[in-house]
Amino acid sequence: MTTKTEAKASEVPAQAAGAIPVPRLDQQLCFALYSASGLMTRVYRPLLAPLGLTYPQYLVMLALWERAPSIVGDLGEALGLDSATLTPLLKRMEAGGLVTRRRDPADERRVLVEPTAKGQALRGAMKDVQDGLACGVPLRPAEVKALHATLTQLVAGLREATADDRPTKTDGAVSDKDKL
Template sequence: MTQEDIRDTKARETSRADTVLKLERQLCFALYSASSLFTRLYRPLLEPLGLTYPQYLVMLVLWERSPLTVSEIGAALGLDSATLTPLLKRLEAAGYVTRRRDTADERRVLVEPTERGTALKENARDVQKELLCSLPLPAAELTALHETLGRLNRGMRGAGETES
């Protein structure tokens, strides 16, 4: 093998290694970018409801089951109480949720939608319909993507728990 052949081989290896580091090839960036775009798409749809995207997620959890403790909401959304507390205070100030101490254990704060917060649920159905209509994939692909991301999230949560 000549010196030129060795240089060519090294150049090809470097080029392949550099390809792995391209931003467009990063799954994490594709997920991050899609998440940012989703949040942007939701903004004008949630604005008439007086909700931000994170507040909308909290309301979704509370519409499914309530009352919930702050830690239960955090577990469902993957958020810590330091992030949730100001968010919940804003929802309470808007009249969408109530927070109260659990009489059985005063360390726990229970959160539930108010009547006004429950009424938002009907309008939230329209938000979902409008958002789905604006997505560039057919329903079957969106369903498959949702299932794949669910498996990915569950697997990553499981991997994180075993490392602790």
Template sequence: MTASDGGECQVLDPLRLDLQLCFALYSASNQMTRLYRPLLQPLGLTYLQYLALLALWERAPLSFGDISRRLGLDSGTLTPLFKRMEAAGLITRTRDRADERRVTIDLTAKGRDLRARAVAVPPAVLGQIPMPFEQIAALKVTVEKLVSALRAAEGA
């Protein structure tokens, strides 16, 4: 990469923070999480709990492994998360009688009912992002392609 500065051309340092894709994605992720926090607080949810509930609201019950794959999170992150959600009365965790290693996560009535209040969160988030919806939608598609390519590279 080069930069022109008064007619001079110089090579940019490849380790500059502002040139790193990883840092741009990390910063965007942190900002999005901060944007969600005040919207989720009245629901009594953390951002990760919200993500887990989104998966469960689509189709519950789900196995622990299914949620892990959907969210890209390991058991070290999900186990304490599910324990807190169970203690809050949002989900149940049940061991499969046929296979004790398999745990099924299901919504309680309280967890299902919370969906009606959470439906206001996505439009509230979008309303705070000063970009046209079309750009946001295109960015989402691009990021999904990046995630898919990174997963493929990881498995290669």
């Protein structure tokens, strides 16, 4: 590797060697998303901790309040997480007395997850969580709405994109489109 570390300046249009233009942190959409997401969970933390919930666990409860019992795979689909993340997370929630886990008698591969009475009781505390949240978010309702709409569109598109070019990896010869 004698010629790689020192890039030939002649190949860069109008920049001196060593000054190759690089995306700036504060211009990166992904970093804005990364920061915003991290900060939101940081705002949630003190509100959820008294309830014995982490933020991902809170998301699981939201999913279960919408539909219970749910199987692990459906929770993963709803939250964008896989079993490697959900299985230990659900075990912690089970240990905390918030949910129950049991094999589906009709299909022993599946695991049914369901809130306990204690888990159901947490519904009553959600109003306070939402109120606490609203105070920390410095956006007007219209902005929140627009932001949410754009993000929803982005998420839908990304989900499609990431699911597409991942058939099984065994069909080695993909079209010339997999570079995009």
